[in-house]
Amino acid sequence: MAEVLKIAVAGLGTVGAGVVSLLQKNGDLIAQRCGRHVTVTAVSARDKAKDRGCDLTGMTWFDDAVTMAREADCDLFVEQIGGSEGIAKEACEAALSSGKHVVTANKALLAVHGTALARLAEENGVSLNYEAAVAGGIPIIKAMREGLAGNRINSVQGILNGTCNYILTTMRETGRAYADVLAEAQALGYAEADPSFDVDGVDAAHKLAILAALAFGREVDFDGVHIEGISRIAAVDIQYAEELGFRVKLLGMAEAHDDGVMQRVHPVLVKGDAPIAAVEGVFNGVVMEGDAVGTSVLEGRGAGAGPTASAVVGDIMDIAAGRFVPVFGVPVSALQPAASLSMxxxxxxxxxxxxxxxxxxxxxxxxxxxxxxxxxxxxxxxxxxxxxxxxxxxxxxxxxxxxxxxxxxxxxxxxxxxxxxxxxxxxxx
The missing domain is CATH 3.30.70.260 (ACT domain)
Incomplete structure (x- = not known):
């Protein structure tokens, strides 16, 4: 069996700790499937004393993730800090520049700096993998980057935020008002205390910008995404939609045109028998149109410790097995300049x-x-x-x-x- 793949994990929240636990729990199975053992050698988080629910015995502790990215004895750096700027960005840049592979679930970072990070990875001959950044446990990145690589993708659309989908589903099923259902989602842990990132459409827009870059071989252009959230959707609109044969969903949509790409996130009415209409609750769903394959639909849990950790570990295993693919499907030099069309x-x-x-x-x-x-x-x-x-x-x-x-x-x-x-x-x- 090949040499052990050594990993450093930055951020030991729900997902980061879940990654460590999954690697330990299924270590033998993972080694069988990727041909080498994978071990966590270093970790970093804000509070060393906090119980993370996983065994950190024998791992080197770093108070600073950027220092760990540069100096840890590891081959691969897992970033679970979050945010488009600051430590997350600096740590990923440091790891790539040091010749370490990077796996991240950070959609904001990739939406804003994805092209630059892809270039840095390419220049240093390492991988940047991000399956968990879009739609959690749904293998949408692998499907588009590898499974559908022979297709010209014409459009991609999806329910990319489980919080919004839960709210709209519950409003439809109960007839309750938006504010009431949002409060319930917060109480259940589906929405943050400050839910604006989700309900204003920003989270879905980050994910859509990544999918558009991958689908159409273009530079990531988050600024080119038209964004609207769900706060203005009234229960009466959902009721009228049902009467007319529609369901209300927050969709992220990207379509290729001869002179550019239109990227948009906003509420829509979709026919009740459309595949995306059946994606309910906290689930995510993505629909792709390829010139050879036709319509492909993927559905699953878009968030949560288990699905997200599963996606992160899948990326780690690809690197362990030597399966390397350009970050956005083609070399950075082949990515087309962003040309986003007006709404x-x-x-x-x-x-x-x-x-x-x-x-x-x-x-x-x-x-x-x-x-x-x-x-x-x-x-x-x-x-x-x-x-x-x-x-x-x-x-x-x-x-x-x-x-x-x-x-x-x-x-x-x-x-x-x-x-x-x-x-x-x-x-x-």
Whole structure:
């Protein structure tokens, strides 16, 4: 059997400690499958005295992760610190520059600095693996980078944040309001005390930027992602969506066009029988369209100690077995410059809910505003009559550009009878 692969682990939180425990628990099986033993020789975390729930006997302790990355007796550096800047970035740069392989679950770091880190890994002849950074235990990176390598990927979309998916699923199943379900998600540990990173769409956008780079052979461009969260989704919109045959999901979507790539994260209505509609609760799901394979769907747990540690250990085993693949599927020199298309170019259908004063001529004014921007109505829901009182009017609109839709919504908002900003959700067919 080949020489032992020595590992240093930075960050001993839930996932980092889970990685150490999994390597110890399944050590013999891992050695059989990758042809060499894997052992943790060094660790680093903020509090040495804290019980991590794993055996650290015989491991060298470092108070500073950057120093460990440079000086530890190891072949591979596992980064579980998190964050796009600071120690995580410095430690990964130090490890790569020192000729050590790096495995990370840090999607923020890769979304912001992925191209530069890929270049550094390539220059030093080492691997940078990141399966756990996107969709947790779903092997989406390996599927795209290796299994579908012979395909030209046309689009990738997915439910990339389990917190948002749990909230939207629970709102649909119970009819409860967003704020109420968010509080429950926090109590259950599915959402942080400050949930903005998840519910504002930033976490999903980090992951989408990575998938877009891998799918289309382009430089990572997080700044080019259009981002919207779920906080404006009302229970009534989810109910109307169900009535119309749709479900509301927060999707990350990237599509290749002749002159660039459109990257966007926002709530959408998807048909109830679409594969992605069946991904519920805290689960993640990714749908890819390849020119040879057609549609591929992967679903699984997107977070948690077990699934994430499993993905990290899978990356470690690839390196132990000598399976090396370019970070984003092609050499850094072959990555195309980022060319992200404006959201105004989005072409698709729309759902709009209006809150209006019920009086004669309201619908005529709305249809005139749509007509002036050449936006065609597909359906309308207005129940009952309550003269001179607020009522809901729900529209679905045929495919048009985002720019035309926004102009039409502004015209509608300017109508005297419209008393709230229109509630718009894009429809993905």
């Amino acid at each position: 105004d170019r989005r072409f698709g259908a729309y759902y709009v809910r209006l809150r209006v004063i019920d009086k004669p001529g309201v619908i005529a004014g709305v249809t005139a505003a749509l007509r002036d921007e050449k936006v065609s109505m597909e359906s309308i829901i207005q129940r009952g009559r309550d003269p001179n009182e607020p009522v809901d009017v729900v529209l679905t609109l045929h495919e048009t550009t985002e720019a035309a839709m926004n102009r039409a919504l502004q015209r509608i908002m300017d109508l005297d009878a419209v008393i709230e900003p229109p509630h718009m959700i894009r429809i993905e067919r």
